[in-house]
Amino acid sequence: MTPNAASTSSGPSRRSFLASTAAATVAVVGGMPLLTACGGSDSEAREGATSGKAADKLLPTYIASNVAQPDLPPKNGSAAGYTGKVDLAALATSAPDKLGTGAPLKIMAPLWGTPPKPGNPYYKTLDEVVGTKITWQNQDGQTYGEKLGAVLASSSIPDMVVVPSWELVGKISNAVTAKFMDLGPYLAGDKVKKYPNLAAIPSDAWRMGIFGGALRGIPMPAAPVPNIVPYYRKDIFDAKGYTVPKSADEFLSWAKEATSAKAKVWACSDMRWSAAGIFGVLPAGPLGWNIGDDGKLTYRIEHPEYLEHLEWVRKLFAAGVVHPDDKANTGDPAQRFTSGQTLVYNQNMSDWYGKTTEQAQSNPDFEIDGMDFFAADGGKPTLYANPPASIWSMIRKGASKETIENALAAANFAAAPYGTKERMYVDYGVEGTHYTVKNGVPIKNDRGVQEVNNAWALLAAPAPYLAHPDFPDVARKQVEWQQRQGAFVKKTSTFGMNIVEPSRYANLSSQFEQLEIDFVRGNKKLSDVQQAISTWKSSGGDKLRDWYKQLLDKNGSGN
Template sequence: MPKFDSQPLSRRTLLGTGAALGLSATVPGCSNAGRGGASGSNDSAAKAKVRPAYVRYDGVKADLPGEQYGIPDGFLRYPADPVQAITQPPGDGKPIEVMTSTNTPIPPSVAQNAFWQQFNERVGSPVRLNLTPSVDYSQKFATAVAGGKLGDIFSIGNIPQKPQMLAAKAVDLTPHLAGDKIKKYPYLANLPETSWNAAIFDSKIYGIPIPRGAISTEVLYARKDILDAQGLPAELKSADDFVELCKALTDKRKNRFALADLPTAYVRNMFGIPNTWKEADGKLVSSFEDPAQEEALALVQKLWKSGYIHPEAFTSQNQDRKTRFGNGTGPLVVATFSGWPTYLQTMDQEAEIAIIAPPAHDGSGPGHTWLGAPTLSVTAISKSAEDRVETMLAYLNYLATPFGTSEYLFRKYGIKGIDHQVRDGDPVLTKKGFSETQLALQYQADGPWAIFLPERKGSTESCFNAMKEICPKALPNPVDGMYSETGSRKGAQINRDISTVSDDIIQGRKPVSDWAQAVKKWKSAGGDKIAEELYAQYKSSR
């Protein structure tokens, strides 16, 4: 359920095992932004007093404006003469130590990486990266906090007493960023106002948010070329239609399984299950408690028993599902809209992507889709770098330069002729570029997402149109990003426990009826307390 990254962390994120970079503990399905603090002073009025001003960047006109639909703008071409947004390198010549996560393979070292070398030159400081796979980041973060090895800049991970940890370890950025003060860093000022809620604890700004929102919405990707070749539709009217599609796509002689990974979130959307929480009768109710959960699990169990899900779905990682989708051995996969560029990288030029919206399970109409969280994660500046705070903010401002600038073009596509080729006037990453540019820059700071997919003709329009169709009607989490101390301390463990029961049910080791007892245990082990803490913040923010 949680939306953590441009790609889901692993199949366990469908049951919310705790987001690696997020500030929150809004379990079940931890979102990636933490809005609340420990003192009760974090209501909307308190946040408004310190929230940075918003100054929209209008330096490039969108071909496909998305604001009215609540989705990113789409761009069909990169400007031929991009604006230079930064006139002076942000660095001070000294190393910048960064600790963050990655969802892609570790890039070549700086000595073998021409992009990294030129990036350091443009920054004006050598950037040293401490990268950890996202599934392991929370543990790595806790160890780094205990050992005092957070570096200069760090992505905030999941740890108990997070507000207190931030007060002890992170620079209070309020004097630098509150209100109009942020205008010194114009590309940080271009970040959406709602994203900053994730960085405010106890009326202090403790980091830079990385905005996402609708682009992080999870949907069902389909290999349209494979569907077309078999005469199969890219639309569904019921759960039975979904099962039949999976049956038709599965061909064990070709080592093809319809689903590259578990479709749990997609199936839950067919059954109208809430996005993590819902308000009912003056309290928050977990989506785990929804009566339709057992029906949804029974359907996923049926797909598993029928052999329609890849047999390594429970043990494989994020890159595995991309590979299966790309080579056609898993032509259906649940992923975020933001994953479109990396999925294109895995596919032949003839291949196409389609998005299949979830139908209501009983054929009564469309299903619903869970809307992505407004903030992906938050990046803080360590107190060990407090004497260089303006350098660190200038560096993060550089990373937030928006689409249409020369800085964005370099960050995303690297060196012309090495990391990208120009095709019909647009940059397209080479295989070398896809490897070299994976410095996790987008998890340190980033501007608002832009839909720009030059790798495949028509892809920008396809992605934009799918988002335009799905996202305006998508269902948000009512307490997205609000902070629960109990969730921070216990959420990961109790979610792992209930996830294990779900795994056992899907694989047939336990009956579906065991779900009710698992939910009861989850509630008594901390779920009910999390609901109370989140609801208190929810009421104070209305």
């Protein structure tokens, strides 16, 4: 079985990582209740969030799953790890009743890669075992926000829609409350017991599904540890005798030694995502607001670490240690990494397993590993926690009771824990059609790779875990890496709060991503970044600070 979708669903989108992780930050389970909504008007009620006892009343009762105890229990917020083989002939059943009625159900979800053909054996079989009849409206994950915005602005919304947090910008945030229904009457309290896999989703993840004072989102729980990894080619490091850097200066020194344009080898790709962790930069979005030791509420771009991490990456570009295609911002950094043209790059946790399997046959010496984060001066890093959930499936307002029940049946099936028949169906499809079993390990064939894509997995997920029966050592390394990084995680003042900012501030920070890209490549000056920060303050940043201060004064800090 594969890791659950919470670990793999982000897709290869630069925007998704920047918006959801601010480069090399982390997602931590646990924390504060959510904020109360401000004001009384309809538009105001869609801002802020819901907290305290009011939020507790909206949550499903938590009933932990006891299926398949992990070999590596969670520690420091890591995912659970499974390194042993599961007895495929003795899989548990987590959804003994067929909860679906077979009524038609339209679902829109992002999908990275080629969408499976309608009516394929994967979709047909899952419909049969769940009792659903789903028409999938899969959309390109790279441009999903555009499609999502257009659909929510229309009068024709699919029965169920997957909403990633990184697309909650502009009018989409307010549309979520206006267009999707309150699931409380079906899931709050003991009502969730009808759906045992949904009941096993941690409460902190459910809290993140509260929008506009109601439980609207079925969450995919996120592991409370870094999701962006500074990957390095361990096989090449070992062959060359390189030592993994432990400070910003050591990294630059090593990068100069390792780079040889003549040999077409460069040290790294654009390291902004990892640099944020190295320099202790606060996350992007609402989590970037934090009350410091001085009692002042500030945003991430106001801190000296923000400029310092960009200036360090700029040094890497200026030293010529970054691949020319990365400087031009073209092509695929992962392909340059696997081909040996670059020796270090940043990407999400799923690439650890993905690149290992991809290279297993054609490049058996290939070995990927993750650098531990270090502080710029070589000390302990400061990593910040992201939300306990950042992707939700939602049901449109006005859906019939039968449609709602079929949607919840699908989500309950998708949230099946590791070690169950349901998880096997979601992750691998049909034995003989999508995979074969070799030495007790399920192996996908070409059809399985094509058809068993991530649409079903995005409807919901169990508590985070990592398991790769074909490469158990990868799962072990992933979990151990998470456990080491998790020891340095801090929560910001807004942690655990699903905050919808006023729409008037929706585009306030939109210019910074492109400005960062241009600055580190030497196309913009430091004064340009400093001016952008000043403009941010005067054009709404200071007023947004007052808005956050009011919420925090009323509801308390998340850290």
